[in-house]
Amino acid sequence: MSRSSEALKKKLHERLITLAGASARIASPTSAIEPKTAAPTTSSQTSSIRAAAPAPTTVLARPQVSSSQDENKSAAPDNYRLKNKPKILVIGASTGGPVALAEVLITLPANFPLPIVLVQHMPENFTKAFAERLNKQCKIQVREAVDGDQLQPGLALLAPGGKQLMLDKRNGGSVRVLPDDDRVTYKPSLDITFGSAANTYADKVLGVVLTGMGSDGCKGAGILKQMGSSLWSQDEASCVIYGMPMAVARAGYSDKVLSLKDIGPRLVREVM
Secondary structure, eight states, X not given: OOHHHHHTTSOXXXXXXXXXXXXXXXXXXXXXXXXXXXXXXXXXXXXXXXXXXXXXXXXXOOOOOXXXXXXXXXXXXXXXXXXXXXXXXXXXXXXXXXXXXXXXXXXXXXXXXXXXXXXXXXXXXXXXXXHHHHHHHOSSEEEEOOTTOXXXXXXXXXXXXXXXXXXXXXXXXXXXXXXXXXXXXXXXXXXXXXXXXXXXXTTOEEEEEOSBSSOTTHHHHHHHHHHTOEEEEEOGGGOSSBSHHHHHHHTTOOSEEEOHHHHHHHHHHHHO
């Protein structure tokens, strides 16, 4: 293994990102007080209360924003375009990833023009069955990667659990499936695959970071950006865990933050 490849296998961030579920609600003082039955008042007390009551004031209604105005804001034109035409698509995910990957891949047509590499944090005994399930659901082909597999348009290769997947320029583009060691937390690791993709394809990679705990992929995303490649990340609202996408977004590596439902259609729009 080259020195650059070995350098990519430094121990990943062990600190998991703790997400706040929702802001604490502060109860109003009156809401905690049980309503009491008012004591009957005499006619003299009633008249004195009326006399002391302040004159009614006019309350100005707050202008309401119509739903059509909100829709117009969300429908604002999006002028973003990929700056370079990619030669490969690399997608990574962790917690919530199986469902997210399925939603993205199902939207891709059989003639999708790019080879695809998938990195999902998953034990080694589960990735093959997961790839087979995706293959039944999708128009593109999906299978678990084997060392030496050729990269082909419309074919998604899923990194095997417990191993690392790297890219190789030889034979028109292929994958290397390598045994892992204890120095790497995630097996497979998106950092390693991203870094390998950057070394192999330079500025012709489109990386996508989906839902997941931790920050795997952030270091590799930095290498992709240094080489001039493009990176998208899933938004917080549609994530199961906003960890991996948050890490790349906060680091300034994400060129586009998208809702999960928009990623597949956007891939078709930008790449086809």
